Amino acid sequence: MGAYQRVGTVETVSYSLGDIGFNLYWAPMTAFLMLYLTDVVGLSAAAVGGLLVAMRISSAVAEPVFAAIADRTRTAYGRYRPWFLWLSLPLAASGVLAFSTASFTEETRLPAVYISFCLLNLIYTAIMVPYNAMSGALTPDSGQREYLMSARFGGGFLAMVFLTWLTPKLVGFTGPGQEALGWQFAMTVFGVLAAGVFINLFLNTHERFTPQSAPHANPLRDVGDLFTCRPWVALFLLGFVQMAAFALHTGVAPYYIKYYVGDPDLVTGFTMLFGLGLAAGAATTSTLTRWLTRRSLIAVMLGIVAASSLGLYLAPRDQLGLILFCQLLGGLALGPIWAITMAMYADVADFNAWRTGKTATAMTFSLLMVARKIGAAIAVALIAWALTAEGYTANTAASGALLDHIRILIGVVPAGMAALGALIIGFYDLKADQVIRVQAEIAGGIKNEA
Numbered sequence: 001m002g003a004y005q006r007v008g009t010v011e012t013v014s015y016s017l018g019d020i021g022f023n024l025y026w027a028p029m030t031a032f033l034m035l036y037l038t039d040v041v042g043l044s045a046a047a048v049g050g051l052l053v054a055m056r057i058s059s060a061v062a063e064p065v066f067a068a069i070a071d072r073t074r075t076a077y078g079r080y081r082p083w084f085l086w087l088s089l090p091l092a093a094s095g096v097l098a099f100s101t102a103s104f105t106e107e108t109r110l111p112a113v114y115i116s117f118c119l120l121n122l123i124y125t126a127i128m129v130p131y132n133a134m135s136g137a138l139t140p141d142s143g144q145r146e147y148l149m150s151a152r153f154g155g156g157f158l159a160m161v162f163l164t165w166l167t168p169k170l171v172g173f174t175g176p177g178q179e180a181l182g183w184q185f186a187m188t189v190f191g192v193l194a195a196g197v198f199i200n201l202f203l204n205t206h207e208r209f210t211p212q213s214a215p216h217a218n219p220l221r222d223v224g225d226l227f228t229c230r231p232w233v234a235l236f237l238l239g240f241v242q243m244a245a246f247a248l249h250t251g252v253a254p255y256y257i258k259y260y261v262g263d264p265d266l267v268t269g270f271t272m273l274f275g276l277g278l279a280a281g282a283a284t285t286s287t288l289t290r291w292l293t294r295r296s297l298i299a300v301m302l303g304i305v306a307a308s309s310l311g312l313y314l315a316p317r318d319q320l321g322l323i324l325f326c327q328l329l330g331g332l333a334l335g336p337i338w339a340i341t342m343a344m345y346a347d348v349a350d351f352n353a354w355r356t357g358k359t360a361t362a363m364t365f366s367l368l369m370v371a372r373k374i375g376a377a378i379a380v381a382l383i384a385w386a387l388t389a390e391g392y393t394a395n396t397a398a399s400g401a402l403l404d405h406i407r408i409l410i411g412v413v414p415a416g417m418a419a420l421g422a423l424i425i426g427f428y429d430l431k432a433d434q435v436i437r438v439q440a441e442i443a444g445g446i447k448n449e450a
Contacts (some may be wrong), residue, residue: 014204019156021197024190027163049384056377059125066129067366068219078207080130087127088198092191094120099187102180133362136346137207140439149339154283161275222360231430236371244375245417252410259398277331285339299422304333306418313411354438
């Protein structure tokens with residue numbers, strides 16, 4: 001594997017910055033979108049839940065379509081790189097539009113929110129698909145891919161912490177009582193920065209590993225190949241439970257702190273602490289995999305996630321130290337899982353190409369991301385259902401039943417998902433020596449005939 005050209009520092013940094021570009025949207029939306037839509041725009045919890053489900057379903061449907069297009073794109077700049085240039089400005093514009101809907105009239109506000117946020121999510125998905133696939137095109141070396149993912153998610157999660165802190169500052173820059181205008185300003189700043197990041201990504205990365213085999217003429221055959229690939233199916237199921245647990249945790253966390261702990265001022269700090277844990281955990285991935293196989297490490301980390309989630313459920317509201325410890329521990333355990341699984345996605349894309357003689361890297365990644373989005377959609381639907389069922393009203397005291405639902409959704413359900421994920425990863429049977437052999441054969445132009 002040492003014969004492969006190493007990815008240089010500039011290229012590694014440029015690729016990692018791409019994740020920061022996505023975090024300029026993902027971080028504020030993960031931390032504040034539900035509160036923004038309920039407390040600033042004035043939508044009901046049920047309407048917000050419907051929107052979040054619609055966003056995830058629409059992007060889940062569109063993702064394999066974008067992947068089929070990306071795998072079949074042929075330009076002088078490669079299959080995936082041009083999309084960073086083409087979509088950078090549309091993404092920035094759609095972000096500003098989506099966070100301008102608070103100024104719409106009451107009659108037009110709800111449809112405007114649905115249309116604009118679904119548009120933002122679709123463009124975000126369209127540029128994320130080639131970005132994920134690029135991790136397989138930058139290098140065929142599985143070890144380098146793991147390092148790239150560690151750098152990507154370590155930097156990305158650290159940026160998430162900073163952006164979680166920065167977003168309320170930018171929103172408040174326009175003055176008290178001007179939250180709607182503040183969100184427009186914040187997303188304008190983020191949009192300009194993200195456009196610059198993606199243009200830099202186009203300029204400073206290279207697709208040096210592009211297998212000569214083409215995908216099937218019919219994209220549905222690419223899909224069929226993947227669902228007969230055991231390690232890919234294991235990652236598909238793992239992605240579902242992993243993202244369901246993550247989305248439940250991040251979606252409920254603001255309500256947990258605001259209403260159960262009773263300290264609204266701690267919401268941002270609580271979210272930032274989780275992000276710091278994610279960043280630190282992702283940064284240690286390469287070190288941890290020296291001691292444990294990827295499969296074993298994922299199982300251990302998911303066990304820790306389950307324990308930390310149950311800790312949040314069981315912790316009395318006045319035990320802030322214990323609550324903060326569980327929050328940090330959960331982030332530390334999840335960080336390596338994100339980095340490792342993305343490296344495994346690239347490996348299984350190579351294995352499937354070797355197995356079938358057809359390359360469909362973007363499709364391999366995109367359908368795995370679909371599993372994550374389905375998990376997230378179910379998670380936000382559960383959150384919205386729980387809030388609606390117990391009569392949630394923004395900025396009013398929560399009932400005992402509502403607090404119980406919040407604790408279950410941030411603790412018991414994610415713990416169960418994590419435990420299930422630890423069982424699922426046992427079915428991933430692609431070994432490290434097999435990955436090395438497959439990638440060497442693909443790099444040498446040898447196709448499997450079996």
